Amino acid sequence: MSKDWFALLESQRRIAVLEKEKKEAELDILKGQVNPHFLFNTLNNLYSLAQKKSELTSDMILKLSDLMRYVLYETTSDFVELKDEIAFIENYINLQKLRTNNPGAVVFNSPNQVGHLKIAPLILIHFVENCFKHGLKGDTQNAFVKIDLKVQNGILDFATENNIGILDEPEKNKPSGKGLINAKKRLDLIYGEKYELDLIADKNVFNVHLNIDLK
């Protein structure tokens, strides 16, 4: 009897360990969804700038290496400084602006000071990526991307807005909106009840509104 009781406890403990491992593996996979296409596009744009001997070249290479260093080395912990995540998004946006004739159509507002609040790494980038993929990349004339990031009393208020363009992807087997589904899964796993997410698609404009309690 006592032996069985011990075995049950042991198997319960093992199940708990497995579940934790599964959850961690799942999180790693979700994090790993940062788009490799972005990297090749950026390299192509850097190549073009270098060909032209543009003064932007060196600056953009720095932005890319900061971004890579952040993704590869600084996002291994569960939480990172919000200011680092903001700097990362800023780099990402500046690199994406190289892809358009109209960089003025891309606006990113964020506070200068956010104290030492922490956030799960690479969570906001899913929404930013999505703006560029369906907004800027989905139209050549009327594209726009507007991203607002505010912090009040330890609550992150993050909003994105972009035109709904049409991207004709040759990869048909890839379900669209995969990035947003992953983002939602991660939010659930990490923040549970402490976040609110609204996705509003109107005829021409897509809005994301995300609140996270970072305290």
Add this chain to the structure above:
Amino acid sequence: MKISCIIVDDEPLSQDVLLKYIAEMPQLEVKAVLDNAIHAMDYLNQHEVDVVFLDINMPKLSGVNLVKSLVNPPLIVFTTAYPQFAVEGFELDATDYLLKPFSFERFLKAVNKVSDKLSKMENGKPEQSYLVIKADKKLHRIRQDEIMFIESAGDYVKIFFEGKVIVAHETLKNLERNLPQEQFFRVHRSFIIALNKIVFIEGNQLKIADKMIPVSPDKKGALLGLIQKG
């Protein structure tokens, strides 16, 4: 002959690389730079070009689907940062597939493929044919369109082409059978001539290069008929 091309890419920096490369190649001429596939479709419906440098990932209509929508597409060189689209690109019989970023040397290779394909298409219409003939222990391959005339000399024939002469053990009768009737005509017991090489006909003679060739009276009527038809 210049190779006319258009660039279809929605990203300005990608367009710039192609423009720079093309500017270094005088045989290429850019007719238009278009930033989406719909504009490209309109353009191609109204203009004829030899080759399209075509991005794949674009708003509204991808490069792949643009090609699928064209009834009679020009030569296509896909340009993309994504290798996973290559298979579909080649299924569409694309001439080449450039992975961004690509070097000038790699671009050159694509242009060479394009010009090879273009010249094949040009010569390919009537398949270039040859007269294969044995002479002085060699098997000669002579372009039919280079042959001026053939003269018999006993058991031999002298084939005059592009300023050269080959003497072969052969009969005019055999050659007359083997050469296309629309291009060659036996004007005399001893001569087969290439109709499109005739400079003039005067009396019972005609001139090819600087050689005067006799025309049999019984062949003259037929010869004049062939000449005027051509």
